[in-house]
Amino acid sequence: MTLQVERPPSSQEPKPHTVPHQRKWTDYFTFCTDHKVIGIQYLVTSFMFSFIGGAMAEVMRTELATPNPDVVQPEFYNQLMTLHGTIMLFLWIIPAGAAFANYLIPLMIGAEDMAFPRLNAVAFWMIPPGGLLLIVSLLIDAPQAGWTSYPPLSLVSGQWGEELWILSILTLGTSSILGGLNFLVTIWKMRMPDMDVYSMPLFCWSMLATALLVLIGTPVLAAALILLSFDLLAGTSFFNPAGGGDPIVYQHMFWFYSHPAVYIMVLPFFGVISEVLPVHARKPIFGYRAIAYSSLAIAFLGLIVWAHHMFTSGTPGWLRMFFMATTMIIAVPTGIKIFGWCATLWGGKINLNTPMLFGIGFISSFLIGGLTGVMVASVPFDIHVHDTYFIVGHFHYVLFGGGILGLYSGVYHWFPKMSGRMYNETLGKIHFALTFIGINLTFLPMHPLGMQGMNRRVALYDPKFQFLNILCTIGAYITAVSVLPFVVNMVWSVFKGKPAGRNPWRALTMEWQTTSPPAIENFDEEPILWAGPYDYGIDTQMLDEDQSVDELLAQASAEVN
Amino acid sequence: MQSSTIDESQTVLNYSHDADSASGHHEHPDLRMFGVAVFLVAESMIFLGLFAAFLIYKAMIPEFPPEGTELELLLPGINTIILISSSFVMHKGQSLLKNGDDVKGLQIWFGLTALMGAIFLGGQVYEYTHLPFTLATNLFASCFYVLTGFHGLHVTFGLLLILAVLWRSRKTGHYSSEKHFGVEAAELYWHFVDVVWIILFGLVYLL
Numbered sequence: 001m002t003l004q005v006e007r008p009p010s011s012q013e014p015k016p017h018t019v020p021h022q023r024k025w026t027d028y029f030t031f032c033t034d035h036k037v038i039g040i041q042y043l044v045t046s047f048m049f050s051f052i053g054g055a056m057a058e059v060m061r062t063e064l065a066t067p068n069p070d071v072v073q074p075e076f077y078n079q080l081m082t083l084h085g086t087i088m089l090f091l092w093i094i095p096a097g098a099a100f101a102n103y104l105i106p107l108m109i110g111a112e113d114m115a116f117p118r119l120n121a122v123a124f125w126m127i128p129p130g131g132l133l134l135i136v137s138l139l140i141d142a143p144q145a146g147w148t149s150y151p152p153l154s155l156v157s158g159q160w161g162e163e164l165w166i167l168s169i170l171t172l173g174t175s176s177i178l179g180g181l182n183f184l185v186t187i188w189k190m191r192m193p194d195m196d197v198y199s200m201p202l203f204c205w206s207m208l209a210t211a212l213l214v215l216i217g218t219p220v221l222a223a224a225l226i227l228l229s230f231d232l233l234a235g236t237s238f239f240n241p242a243g244g245g246d247p248i249v250y251q252h253m254f255w256f257y258s259h260p261a262v263y264i265m266v267l268p269f270f271g272v273i274s275e276v277l278p279v280h281a282r283k284p285i286f287g288y289r290a291i292a293y294s295s296l297a298i299a300f301l302g303l304i305v306w307a308h309h310m311f312t313s314g315t316p317g318w319l320r321m322f323f324m325a326t327t328m329i330i331a332v333p334t335g336i337k338i339f340g341w342c343a344t345l346w347g348g349k350i351n352l353n354t355p356m357l358f359g360i361g362f363i364s365s366f367l368i369g370g371l372t373g374v375m376v377a378s379v380p381f382d383i384h385v386h387d388t389y390f391i392v393g394h395f396h397y398v399l400f401g402g403g404i405l406g407l408y409s410g411v412y413h414w415f416p417k418m419s420g421r422m423y424n425e426t427l428g429k430i431h432f433a434l435t436f437i438g439i440n441l442t443f444l445p446m447h448p449l450g451m452q453g454m455n456r457r458v459a460l461y462d463p464k465f466q467f468l469n470i471l472c473t474i475g476a477y478i479t480a481v482s483v484l485p486f487v488v489n490m491v492w493s494v495f496k497g498k499p500a501g502r503n504p505w506r507a508l509t510m511e512w513q514t515t516s517p518p519a520i521e522n523f524d525e526e527p528i529l530w531a532g533p534y535d536y537g538i539d540t541q542m543l544d545e546d547q548s549v550d551e552l553l554a555q556a557s558a559e560v561n
Numbered sequence: 562m563q564s565s566t567i568d569e570s571q572t573v574l575n576y577s578h579d580a581d582s583a584s585g586h587h588e589h590p591d592l593r594m595f596g597v598a599v600f601l602v603a604e605s606m607i608f609l610g611l612f613a614a615f616l617i618y619k620a621m622i623p624e625f626p627p628e629g630t631e632l633e634l635l636l637p638g639i640n641t642i643i644l645i646s647s648s649f650v651m652h653k654g655q656s657l658l659k660n661g662d663d664v665k666g667l668q669i670w671f672g673l674t675a676l677m678g679a680i681f682l683g684g685q686v687y688e689y690t691h692l693p694f695t696l697a698t699n700l701f702a703s704c705f706y707v708l709t710g711f712h713g714l715h716v717t718f719g720l721l722l723i724l725a726v727l728w729r730s731r732k733t734g735h736y737s738s739e740k741h742f743g744v745e746a747a748e749l750y751w752h753f754v755d756v757v758w759i760i761l762f763g764l765v766y767l768l
Contacts (some may be wrong), residue, residue: 115592177603185596214601223610227707234696234704238614244700249617253610 001358014279022517026347031125033117034520038124039103040418043411045124046095049131053087054480056080059440061476064469067336069459077459079161083134085147086165089265090172091131093403097268098123098179100410101207103418105183107518108201110192111525115185125179130171137164146457148254151239151247158233166225166232173218173225176264180214183207192510194529198292201509201533205292206271209299213260214266215301221257224250248313255306263302266366267295268357269335269406273359275533276413277341279507280356281348284534287340294333294340301330311379312386320379328378334370338363354428358409361436365401369394372447387457390450396443408435408486415490416504420516421497427489434482441475509533597746603755604715608757611711615704615764626701630694632766640684641762644716647677648755651723655741655748662738668730671723671744674751678720685713705765712754712761719754720749 027037028044060080063071072080102120106113114120125226137143145154154162185202197205227238228250237243239250283383285291307315307323315323341363350356372394376382385391388451408431415423445468450456461469474500503512510533514523617627626632654670657663694702726747729735736744 116596119596181599181603184599185592189592189595215599216606219603219606220610223607223614226711227611227614230696230703230707236697236707237700238703243697244622246617246621249614252617254615256610529614 031121033121035102035114038120039099041124042095042099045384047281047553049087049091053084058480061473065473066488067461067463074459079142082143082146092146093265096407101183105186108287110510111190112521114182116182120182123175126171126175133164137161147471151250166218166229173222176214177218180211184211202274204270206267209295210264210267213264213299217257217260224253251310255309259304259306266402272410276355276359276409277344278534279505280351281345282536283348283538286343290336291340297333311382324379324418331374334434355409355413356403357432362405367403369397373409387451388450389446389454392456393443393446400439417516419494421493422500423493424489427485433483438475438482442472445471591741609664627699630701640681643677644681647674648752650674651748655744659738675723719751
């Protein structure tokens, strides 16, 4: 049997504005079932919420520049802190992961759309109401028990704000479950005929792991919130010690979701980085299967470590040992990924453009967050720094380093595909420099602050911590300023950027085979799996009947040596 | 050289081609059933969370259920038998359609299932109105009402699915031995609700 192998499409393909079957701008405000429209809807919505959540962070940092609560009232500070956490997690980073999944999965596996397009649109359209519930709560009676909403605090700190928070999270959680279901079924059942699981891009693997976590974890959070809701409104006492209940049960149920949620937030961006690095280093990814399996390992381990958030909640010693050990083991698959990425860069032909800069920034920041994660996994250290700024620094490195830098990297990498135009490289580099300096200046001083004992979640602190806090605040302002070149770049380039062509990066994954932006049903003609997603360095144009790939590889390695 | 023909055994890096992955994305009759199954996995995790909370309270509180909240077994027992048998009744209807194109049979047996489900719900409402305790009496009472109530919500939804199937089956040709996703999905959901009830009954009434 023979197989037609074609050369990869060149980058001088039809100009985007001549491509037929494109969406109108009004489609982005409708119940559109096209996965690409939904992907963009997710992305833009999540960025809008991030600006709201970011503004809240700036107010908090301004407040924390001085030891006294003189900028905002402590009660309002609590509300800001609660909403900042909730918005950034549930309305920025999780939907942003879903944005890439929606946009890329069908393109990467050569499908026309997701498995259930209408369900997909339903999942997106639950996000704006869910977010509005949170924002509206500011006008009435915002929740102020923190994003964890631990009872009994959440039972006494404002009933309606708390109830709105619960309704919002239930809505967003349902959206997340429906999305995860769609990703799982699509990846599993809709790959193009020639694509087996080991030839699909690593982004699909990481979304597979993410979808499993969403499907297993999120419903348990829903169960916890249903019970909390009964406690708030119906006079039950599931979590209220006054009536015989136990707040620790809430903590177990909450963290059974919310620890895996950390991986729901960063796994998609592990996938993004696995796509970005090989393309811009022109090298095959190092250890494809190891990186693929480590996603699944992270997902599995992520489900059995939740009680490490509860070392100081009266958890018995033997149980703490179990959760300490399992938590530390997560460093192994994560380390495999990081070594895989570094080995991919090693000896590569690295192009330091914006996606690559963010990718390298991602690795370094996530590394710091991961290492402090191993530190707080150990019980004695955790008891020392529990609920201090060390924890705040740690998870911001994980989520900013692992989530948001990965997100920016992906945004720049796929911007030409999504818009059909190139972004401005200079503005992109300015954006990277400001972001990278900003976040390190913000979150690095938090570690010594926490070690010295500064509490998180309070507007008032000991004046001896002021110097480091001022550094954090300056860093926060720089991070805020960094958004400007980003927004200017994106908006300007969508309209005025240079046409990008099909494949400006000369990447090998399937989505670059179609026009930019892709036509409504993705591929004009049946896509061809002409190479694996990461076969860089193998000159397929040289392939002919007389030369097998093995010979070619041998020849290539002889040249290298 | 725009394209070249090469032997498959030496295609680029031998990206292997499974025999069973040979079906394209157009032909996946089982796609939607797979989706329903995945959805039910997520659903069962909600129940698992609630059951886990119940078991923790059970382990934590020495007298659980406390005095005054013991449950009668007769009515829920009969109810359980009705609900479990309704699964077999429903399967009969589905297999009549699937193996013999018997839409009439489907309607009769599904109608009977709906009736049995309604009796189950009626029995539950009757039980609720005759119990000597309320939602907030104590922790066991709260667990009882939330667990059975949440399950009752699922029975109601299953009932709506069956009624939707019955309503749609009146259109000739809507369901046939080839085309029966709605029928099968409703059935799978109903079995799921049944299985959850068996576990719930064991935990709340018998344990």
